[in-house]
Amino acid sequence: MRQSPASRILLLIKTEGPQLASAIGATLGISSEAARQQLTRMAEEGLVEAISETAPGRGRPPQLWHLTAAGNNTFPDGHAELTSSLLTTLVAQLGQPALDAIIAARETETLTRYSEEIRAPDLPSRVQQLAAVRTGEGYMADSWQDADGSLLLVENHCPICAAATACAGFCRSELDVFRTVLDAKVEREEHILHGARRCAYRINPL
Numbered sequence: 001m002r003q004s005p006a007s008r009i010l011l012l013i014k015t016e017g018p019q020l021a022s023a024i025g026a027t028l029g030i031s032s033e034a035a036r037q038q039l040t041r042m043a044e045e046g047l048v049e050a051i052s053e054t055a056p057g058r059g060r061p062p063q064l065w066h067l068t069a070a071g072n073n074t075f076p077d078g079h080a081e082l083t084s085s086l087l088t089t090l091v092a093q094l095g096q097p098a099l100d101a102i103i104a105a106r107e108t109e110t111l112t113r114y115s116e117e118i119r120a121p122d123l124p125s126r127v128q129q130l131a132a133v134r135t136g137e138g139y140m141a142d143s144w145q146d147a148d149g150s151l152l153l154v155e156n157h158c159p160i161c162a163a164a165t166a167c168a169g170f171c172r173s174e175l176d177v178f179r180t181v182l183d184a185k186v187e188r189e190e191h192i193l194h195g196a197r198r199c200a201y202r203i204n205p206l
Contacts, residue, residue, distance in 0.1 A: 005028060005030075005038050006038065006041075006042055006047070008027075008028055009024055009028070009035075009038060009039065009042065009048070009065075010042075010047065010048075010067065010071055010074055010075075012024060012027055012028075013048065013065060013066065013067050013071070014067060014071075014072070014075065014140070014156055014157065015140060015142075015156045017197060017198075018051070018064035018065060018066045019064060019065050020062060020063070020064060020065070021035045021036045021039055021063070021065065022035070024039070024065065039065055042071075045070075046068055046070045046071075047067070047068060047070055047071040047074065048065050048066065048067060048068060048071055049065070049066055049068050050063040050064070050065050050066075051063065051064055051065075051066055067197075075140075075157050075159075083160070083162045083163045083166070084162040084163070084165065084166045087099065087163060087166040087167055088166060090102070099167060099169070100169065103167070103169045103170060103173050104173075106170075106173065107173040107174075107176065107177055110173075110174075110177050111177050111180060111181060114130070114133060114177060114181045115181055117129065117133050118130055118133065118181050118182070123151065123182065123183075123184055123203070123205055124145065124151060126181070126182050126183075126184075127143045127151045127153055127182065127203055128143055130143070130153065130178065130181065130182065131143040131153055134153075134155060137159065138157065138159035139155040139156075139157055139158065139159065140155065140156040140157040141153060141154065141155045141156070142154050142156075146202070150202050150203060150204045151202070151203040151204070152200060152201065152202060152203070153178075153186075153200070153201040153203060154198055154199070154200045154201075155198060155199040155200075156197075156198045157198075158192050158199065161192060161193070164192075164193055165193060168193070171188075171191070171193065175188060175201075178201065178203075182203060183206065184203050184204060184205055184206060185203065185204045185205070185206055186201050186202070186203050187201065187202050187203075188200070188201050189201065189202050
């Protein structure tokens with residue numbers, strides 16, 4: 001099904017970060033003015049906002065369009081409110097060890113499943129396979145090689161963000177899974193839970 005211009009703009013900003021109206025227009029194949037009109041309508045709906053960036057010299061500073069919290073919420077959230085409530089209740093009724101057991105069980109299940117799907121002999125291919133698996137789970141992941149030779153895995157969305165917010169153990173567990181299944185050194189450089197727009201991981205051989 002063909003996406004609406006608003007949906008395409010939301011996806012573009014979600015995956016590529018804040019954008020100029022002119023850049024959005026170029027990507028959508030429309031004029032800058034048409035893009036600004038669409039963005040203005042979306043801003044009235046509370047989905048995006050324009051933030052002026054500091055620019056050297058004189059002249060009007062450029063405006064980059066960002067997603068608002070409402071704009072981010074248009075993407076799958078894994079039943080955020082219910083998940084957060086269940087985790088809070090679990091800890092209150094059964095204690096932290098019960099939650100730790102759930103995280104450990106999820107880690108074991110995830111590692112088993114990933115190990116069956118990520119079998120490439122070389123690290124770059126394994127990272128690509130992991131990105132594909134994560135995209136299938138709703139993380140909107142991508143991977144590439146950086147200028148310094150290290151590999152980057154980027155996840156533009158977190159469908160379990162509510163669960164991770166309620167318990168950072170889920171994030172620690174996923175990082176351990178990445179390290180094991182890739183058989184590599186993996187460091188998280190950007191983290192949605194810490195205010196970044198995405199989660200980013202730098203990957204190097206052991």
